[in-house]
Amino acid sequence: MISEALWWITEADGKYSTRFRTKKVVDLAVDKDGNGNGGDIKIQHEHVHPRSEVSKKLLTNPEAYIDNPEALDKVIEQTIGCIVTAEEHRSLKKGKKGWERYEGVTVYDMKEEKPIEFIRPPSLDTLMKPS
Numbered sequence: 001m002i003s004e005a006l007w008w009i010t011e012a013d014g015k016y017s018t019r020f021r022t023k024k025v026v027d028l029a030v031d032k033d034g035n036g037n038g039g040d041i042k043i044q045h046e047h048v049h050p051r052s053e054v055s056k057k058l059l060t061n062p063e064a065y066i067d068n069p070e071a072l073d074k075v076i077e078q079t080i081g082c083i084v085t086a087e088e089h090r091s092l093k094k095g096k097k098g099w100e101r102y103e104g105v106t107v108y109d110m111k112e113e114k115p116i117e118f119i120r121p122p123s124l125d126t127l128m129k130p131s
Contacts (some may be wrong), residue, residue, distance in 0.1 A: 010081035023106035
């Protein structure tokens with residue numbers, strides 16, 4: 001049940017309209033002809049921090065969050081969606097965590113008025129602002 005709730009959090013703004021998207025996905029939206037026709041390239045909603053990892057943090061010591069909502073907020077903040085191509089999904093680095101899995105993948109922060117490109121997304125401690 002927690003895993004499903006975490007899924008819905010990442011889709012709060014829409015399954016494919018998340019704050020973070022890879023450059024390839026952004027380029028598909030407006031291809032060189034300007035018509036947004038991405039052809040046969042498949043995209044998917046990826047969880048930056050896999051739901052299983054976030055669920056495990058919540059379930060390992062649930063008492064720690066009862067009197068400490070800030071700690072709970074920090075864990076929930078790891079519930080981030082990023083839209084990637086299927087090819088990018090397969091290339092995410094195994095054995096790495098969070099944004100480190102995206103090494104070598106250019107990600108855009110769509111929250112900014114003009115999308116800001118960053119090669120290596122920052123940690124949550126820096127409020128996900130590009131460096």
